[in-house]
Amino acid sequence: MNIKVRQEEIIEEFGLLDGDLEMSINYLIELGDQLAPFPKNNKNDDFIVKGCQSKVWLFAQEEDQRVIFHADSNTVVTKGLVSLLVRVLSGHRAEDILNEDIYFPDKIGMGRFIGSQRSNGFSAMIKQMKLYALAINIKDKK
């Protein structure tokens, strides 16, 4: 399943919630709960993406020429948010991650769900994931 298909899947799922804020947040929390455990050794400041009020830890590794992302957060809502990105971007080739446009946040009205401050944090997460992909891409080309 490519990045675009995964984004469409998320758009469809959130569409079923009909814009209900509470249901959307509860769904986010459920998705966050399903994230794979984050490697304990990597839960330090080297892997932190600082948001306004919450912390996100983000880590990438390459397996069979695919980028695998691991993420965690100290808040359940943010953990749900980053789980969406892991679902969309993890398991793809670095080049695909770099080239694909991440459009699902706008389509599911994420700004309305999470507010402008958290939207900035979300953009920082996407940027960090693309930076990991860039680093892996450069390493592969050497």
Added chain:
Amino acid sequence: MTLTLKDQLDLTAIRKQFPVLDQSVNGNPLIYFDNAATTQKPLAVISEISRYYTEDNANIHRGIHTLAERATAAYENTRKSIAQFINANESEEIIFTKGCTDSINLVAHSLGGYLLKPGDEVLISCMEHHSNIVPWQLICEKTKAVLKIIPINDKGELIFEEFLNLLSERTKIVSMVHISNTLGTINPVKEVIAAAHKWGAKVLIDGAQATPHNKIDVKSLNCDFYAFSGHKMYGPTGVGVLYGKRSLLEAIPPYQGGGEMIKEVSFTQTTYNEIPFKFEAGTPNIAGVTGLNKAIEFIQSIGLDQISHHENTLLLRATTQLSEIEGFQPMGTASEKASVISFNVEGVHPFDLGVLLDAKGIAIRTGHHCTQPLMDRFKVEGTARASFAIYNTFEEVDQFVSALSNLIKKLR
């Protein structure tokens, strides 16, 4: 506006004055508990701003036409109202600013620049808002003065003996919050001022959280400066006040240059205007100032005794109910406390509480509340904070506690 207030507040009548409260947020009736950040505005304030622009709009002071006269009168009447509201000696001791932060910056820059020499000391407390920390850091850096911090105890109260120990002939300025925006602690500012004056230090009180709740009497306090914001006391944003003793306002240099604050300008020499105009460079927020007058009338129509009594009752009810929640960790349990509750709940991040309460239509604030050094003191990243105003009800407190309890069960 006339409100019927006898033995009990007519909250229905009061709430009708605040149209913003009459709405659903995320499918639930709005419960607004973020009053320490900003209060909502009564109709009288909203209408006055509209009336001013509709009927009187003109630039003030130097115009000779009728509209300029009317605008000037509305602006200057507010100055008189504020002088009476805080019991200043005269309205010339009232300076209009952009807000409390702007007022503090004015004092730090003008008084600090005037008084401070290398090695002099400025004292602030551990519970200050960043607005009463950073301006002093800036001026201390510039003058090579030293910023010293008065510690607080685990209840969030000033350790007065430590304050006395820090005072010395080197202390030139003490700047302290009257009521902490995070802890709700009401500081013993009258005693602080008296002690600082014994050493010849000048004292600024940050009253941003105090003016909406308690009667302020600057003459009785004997403070040298008192700063506050309009928007935290039912007035418009973008308007603040600085009270200063005449002798000091006359002695210290202007903060900003521009129109209005000058007497005569030439390329070789400029002479400054009299107070208060010396500190009001540029066209001020005239509409905001006239709106602030209506906010003061609103407060006075109810009475600060009634307001603080009602808010304290809400505080007691909320504190009692919240204390029954397992893992409830209040931050700020001072014996003298205003209507602010900061707390954490074991095992739950305050950010999650804020987001999920918002989904229920309940507005609280989460984070460090612009008091990061205070968060460090209590070794927490942030807290959830509920803060009450005159229009809040017991039912809202009950619904908030009930919603919070249910969320906590779900999140644990």
